[in-house]
Amino acid sequence: MAEGRPPVRQGLRLGILLSGRGSNFLAIAQSIRAGRLPNVAIAVVISNVANAPGLTAAAELGLPTAVFVSKRRPRAEHDADVLACLRQHRADLVCLAGYMRLLSPEFIAAFPNRILNIHPSLLPAFPGLDAQQQAFDYGVQVAGCTVHFVDEHLDHGVIVLQRAIPVLETDDAHSLAERILAEEHIAYSEAIARVASGDYEICGRRFALTAAGESRHLKGHDFGRSASS
Numbered sequence: 001m002a003e004g005r006p007p008v009r010q011g012l013r014l015g016i017l018l019s020g021r022g023s024n025f026l027a028i029a030q031s032i033r034a035g036r037l038p039n040v041a042i043a044v045v046i047s048n049v050a051n052a053p054g055l056t057a058a059a060e061l062g063l064p065t066a067v068f069v070s071k072r073r074p075r076a077e078h079d080a081d082v083l084a085c086l087r088q089h090r091a092d093l094v095c096l097a098g099y100m101r102l103l104s105p106e107f108i109a110a111f112p113n114r115i116l117n118i119h120p121s122l123l124p125a126f127p128g129l130d131a132q133q134q135a136f137d138y139g140v141q142v143a144g145c146t147v148h149f150v151d152e153h154l155d156h157g158v159i160v161l162q163r164a165i166p167v168l169e170t171d172d173a174h175s176l177a178e179r180i181l182a183e184e185h186i187a188y189s190e191a192i193a194r195v196a197s198g199d200y201e202i203c204g205r206r207f208a209l210t211a212a213g214e215s216r217h218l219k220g221h222d223f224g225r226s227a228s229s
């Protein structure tokens with residue numbers, strides 16, 4: 001049994017953290033609205049950047065929003081404010097969606113195996129910034145994205161889901177990043193569905209759906225192909 005498993009029976013309340021355009025957040029919101037994530041709700045959208053477009057989009061959707069500007073603030077102090085806000089909104093699962101800030105150890109310990117991140121590469125290849133450019137420059141022939149739990153190391157926690165695409169001869173780093181982003185929009189909702197089902201075990205680094213999860217088609221399900229992004 002995974003430590004910190006969210007209380008899925010009562011439904012899952014997401015705390016979304018973002019710093020920028022928020023297209024992954026919008027894809028998740030669209031999946032919820034379309035009924036692809038039953039028993040999942042967005043409790044709050046929090047940004048560390050006051051004018052993040054994703055935050056404006058959240059407010060336009062009528063979702064609770066909060067801003068805690070992180071610039072020039074000690075990490076622990078800033079994270080304590082974010083944590084308090086997540087608790088106030090009773091968030092069970094934190095989803096980093098383009099959140100351009102490392103989390104403090106205290107933050108990670110407060111949500112063990114209950115923080116998801118999406119990274120635009122097939123981890124463990126190309127962690128860190130500009131992953132798509134790194135992958136393109138390296139000459140990989142297969143690229144993709146990874147949704148993983150967050151631990152104390154950068155882009156490192158247990159992998160929940162990956163989606164892969166071929167790198168085309170016609171690709172440049174920009175077109176590759178765009179095609180990876182389309183996969184991200186599917187992957188994040190599918191990963192949340194897996195976690196929300198509660199039908200999984202974490203064994204070492206391995207995330208495994210239980211028999212119930214398999215039979216509920218949580219693996220290989222074509223999740224959100226129609227998600228607008």
Ligand code: GRF
Pocket residue numbers: 018020021022023024025054097098099118119120181184
């Ligand atoms: C995505 O590429 C995501 O993988 C990375 O940051 C980007 C955020 O994009 N972590 P968006 O704000 O969700 O559009």
